[in-house]
Amino acid sequence: MNTxxxxxxxxxxxxxxxxxxxxxxxLRVPLDLSFSQEExxxxxxxxxxxxxxxxxxxxxxxxxxxxEETIRMRQVAVHSDYxxxxxxxxxxxxxxxxxxxxxxxxxxxxxxEDVIPFYTKxxxxxxxxxxxxxxxxxxCMEKQLV
Numbered sequence: 601m602n603t604x605x606x607x608x609x610x611x612x613x614x615x616x617x618x619x620x621x622x623x624x625x626x627l628r629v630p631l632d633l634s635f636s637q638e639e640x641x642x643x644x645x646x647x648x649x650x651x652x653x654x655x656x657x658x659x660x661x662x663x664x665x666x667x668e669e670t671i672r673m674r675q676v677a678v679h680s681d682y683x684x685x686x687x688x689x690x691x692x693x694x695x696x697x698x699x700x701x702x703x704x705x706x707x708x709x710x711x712x713e714d715v716i717p718f719y720t721k722x723x724x725x726x727x728x729x730x731x732x733x734x735x736x737x738x739x740c741m742e743k744q745l746v
Contacts, residue, residue: 602653604690606698609648616643619650619660626677631735649698651678651691658682659691663699671704692722696745705746713737 609615620635628634643662651659659678663671673695678688699707710733711719716726724741731738 602685602687604651604653604659604687604694606649606651606691606694608698609650611644611646611648615650615657616648618657619648622657622660622679623675623677626680627675628734633734647702649691649695651687651694653682653687659687661691661695663695665704666708668703669705671699671702671707673699673707673709676709688718689722692719696743700745706742706744708740708742710738711741713739716741 609619620640624635645664647663647665649661649663650657651661657679659676659682661676662674664674665671673692676688676692678691696707707724709719709724710731711724711726713730713736716739719741720726722743724743726739726741728740
């Protein structure tokens with residue numbers, strides 16, 4: 601199995617800019633969308649995680665604390681060349697470990713409807729009603745970490 605390592609990256613850094621490119625290519629371009637400067641400014645208070653394989657950034661996600669116990673995972677993206685190789689699973693599992701180390705007990709996220717099976721296999725459950733975000737149907741999901 602290919603192994604992944606993660607590190608926290610600083611907002612606005614060179615690695616952050618690489619992560620934005622991955623997010624844009626995976627999450628926005630297929631929808632004929634792109635990030636606005638206003639959207640990217642909203643990232644400034646969040647925790648940015650990058651996943652590396654052999655020192656190459658291949659994935660990224662953002663963690664946004666919601667309260668003392670809950671953190672939201674969002675913008676999960678693995679470069680298309682590295683998809684379907686367990687890197688997404690590893691990225692999420694390492695982010696969960698990171699969140700636990702930071703004292704969080706629950707992870708929540710907004711999942712595109714077609715990705716729900718991926719998160720379900722990782723122990724997440726759907727709650728609430730379907731809603732639309734960036735032109736696609738989404739559901740809220742959560743997982744108790746500890």
